[in-house]
Amino acid sequence: MRIEQDPALWPPKITDYMRQDYLKKGLDYFQNNDGKFEASIRKYQKQNRSLSVKLFESRQSNGESYVRKWLMYSQSNGSVYCFVYKLFCSEENNVFTTGFSDWKRAQGKVKSHENSVEHRKHLLTWKTYSKCSKIDVEVTKLLNKEIDYWKNVFRRIVEVVKFIAERGLAFRGEHEIFGSPHNGNYLGILELISKFDPFLRQHLENFGQKGKCSVSYLSKTICDELIGCMGTKIYNKIITEIKEAKYYSIIVDSTPDLSDVD
Template structure:
């Protein structure tokens, strides 16, 4: 049993067999093989309309063609409808067509039938007597018993039905809330706005942009207003999904997703340049900033921040270890690096022991370019340093 092409599922004239994937049975009943409890449970879970998924009543029926002496006959679409005495037409949902064999089967007898017949074993294809045989089968006792068993199974409620329903409703509730939370976080992140204020209390004018935007949305969103009325300002130990903890978790997840997309773009572009610099944060820990520059498949130049990395030594060897660590974590091949841009410090740009030299030992094609911003800063400092004492006192800039 193999899986069906998407095109075959959508094409009513396709004679391809609707075959199963690794987890679901075929929608061609002739391909089921032996009927197991798992197969029965699978179609029972699909509900009372499950036979329609296997009916193939809009197929061309080319495989059903049979030769009787000199005459050729095939399945008629009219067989899928039953005419009542009052003139009404009722669909025969139990009758299913197999595109692989060209035969028709009884869906219910195939799954739950106890008395073997052509409708539940090899399939029926006597089109000359098809109307009479189909009418005979649908009023037979074994068929009625199989249909009643099918209805009993599909309409039966699980013992934990109410619990499952409650779980689904609870899941849907929190999912709707998190949609709103995520949109607020995306809005603030895209614009580089701060999240937290001096306190974290709903109703306070100093609670920051994150809680403030949620309060604003709640004025026009009854769902969010009701949730905040019920859960806001309840403190630790109460689940509300509005706290800074949830906010920071979503920021981290979004950051991971964005980083993965940047890495994917760089890998597709193959060649890249890297920009590295360090600066201390508020905790006085040096953070190594790693930026990549690359050309997209559409020919656009992008410069993307990729990662912060704490460093505790500024030697060329230590910085080289930090850079290779980032490259390994992001699965970027250093052999594809075609440019490096650092400041003019000896630990970065040194031709013997600097970071630049260590990388060029591995990849000579990674050309070093001095950082223009650092170079401009050095020029400014040098220019000011050339001023004499008289010029500094008079405010003139230039040589004495």
């Protein structure tokens, strides 16, 4: 079977056998990112825009940059495609399956796609296939590095939440601003640990003041979700012990609010 280098010329339905052939060719074969993007020119009112080679580069959350090897350019229609979406995604109408060419919003759209749950899921699927194929492993290494990074962040966050919850301390302060003495125990303890933990210090510098749409594991939303998960686990443990015990007693220690309701 002939393997088309141009992603726009790939067949609409790709079988498992065909998928293996594409994977064996490797990501570099399909990128077509040598800077010759004449077919990508699109007219926006009185201005022409085209694909920039910079779109093939991305900066990681840890500050490192790498080539977006999953991004492919079609020399026939001037659009870009996602390698893993073309091979594994069932959404036939997805723009990175059918071809993307809105260069006015290219950086934001590609970044959003790259960070999406579906894209990461298909990268993991590609990783599974790669075990049986001789293909470029650079993307796999970068993905594993990204996973390890967020695992390390998550471990620190979980320990801080456990520490505060075990002692019955308040989590929040007047606001959520790093560097303020009024940002509560949750953010305050993270700041304290970061003084002796270079990894956490770098994470706070990179994500401490990011907006609401940025994933950082530092927000009150994540904190509340962790508290809820821990509470559910403790509740289920207590229920299990009650069911297993022949006799048991319950001691309640509560604090009433202003309306005298516990």
